[in-house]
Amino acid sequence: MDTKRPSTEEYFMGIARLVKERSTCNRAHVGAIIVKDKRIITTGYNGAPKGMPHCTDAGCNITKMKHPQSDNMEDHCTRTLHAEQNAIIQAAIFGTSINNGVMYCTHSPCFNCAKMIINAGIKEVVFENGYPDKFAEEIFSKCEVKLTKFGK
Numbered sequence: 756m757d758t759k760r761p762s763t764e765e766y767f768m769g770i771a772r773l774v775k776e777r778s779t780c781n782r783a784h785v786g787a788i789i790v791k792d793k794r795i796i797t798t799g800y801n802g803a804p805k806g807m808p809h810c811t812d813a814g815c816n817i818t819k820m821k822h823p824q825s826d827n828m829e830d831h832c833t834r835t836l837h838a839e840q841n842a843i844i845q846a847a848i849f850g851t852s853i854n855n856g857v858m859y860c861t862h863s864p865c866f867n868c869a870k871m872i873i874n875a876g877i878k879e880v881v882f883e884n885g886y887p888d889k890f891a892e893e894i895f896s897k898c899e900v901k902l903t904k905f906g907k
Contacts, residue, residue: 767859768883768905774798775861779809780835782817783862787838789846789877796854797849803834805872810834817867839868843875853877863902866890873898881905 761769764902767790775786779802779864802811810816816834836844840859846853854876863882864872869891872880895902 764859764881767795767857768861768881770795770798771859771861771883774800775838776800778802778838780832781810781815782832785838785860785862787842787858787860789842789853789856789858791853793898795847795851796851796853796856797842797845799838799843799845801835802841804836807834837865837868838862839864840871843871846875857881859905862886863888863904864891866894869894869900873900879903 767788769785771788773786774788776782778784778786778800783801785801789798810832813834815832818822818831818833819828820831820903839858842858843853856876857879858872858877861879862884863886865886865888866878868879869888873894877900880895881903883905885904892902
C-alpha cells in the first residue's frame with residue numbers, strides 16, 4: 756500500500772473543509788478549526804445562533820451594510836455567525852484556552868473576525884480561499900498574527 760500521508764497543514768485544512776459541510780448558510784459554506792500543539796481544540800462553521808432558524812430553513816437575512824473602514828456597501832447575511840466566531844465561542848463554552856493556537860479556515864477572515872482572533876490569542880491563521888479584506892490583513896500584520904495562504 757503506497758498512499759501519500761498528508762502533511763499536517765493538509766490534514767487540518769481537510770478537516771476544516773469537512774466542518775464547512777455542516778454550514779447552514781445558503782450564501783457561503785465556511786469551516787474553521789483551532790489547533791494547539793497539533794491537536795484540534797475546537798471547530799466552527801457559519802450558521803444561525805442556537806435556537807434560531809437556519810438560512811437553509813428560513814432563507815438568508817440579507818442586509819446592505821457599510822464596510823467598517825470604507826464607503827462600500829456590501830450584502831451581509833445577518834442571520835449567521837461566522838465559522839471563526841463559532842470556533843472561538845466553542846472554546847469559551849468548554850473553558851479551553853486557544854491562546855497561541857493556529858486557526859485553519861476555508862476562507863480568510865473578515866475584519867470583525869480578525870479582531871476576535873487577535874484578542875483570543877490566535878498566533879496564525881491558515882486560510883484556503885481569499886476574501887479581499889485589506890483591513891483584516893492590516894490589523895493581523897500590526898498585531899503580529901501570521902496570515903498564511905494554504906498551499907503557498
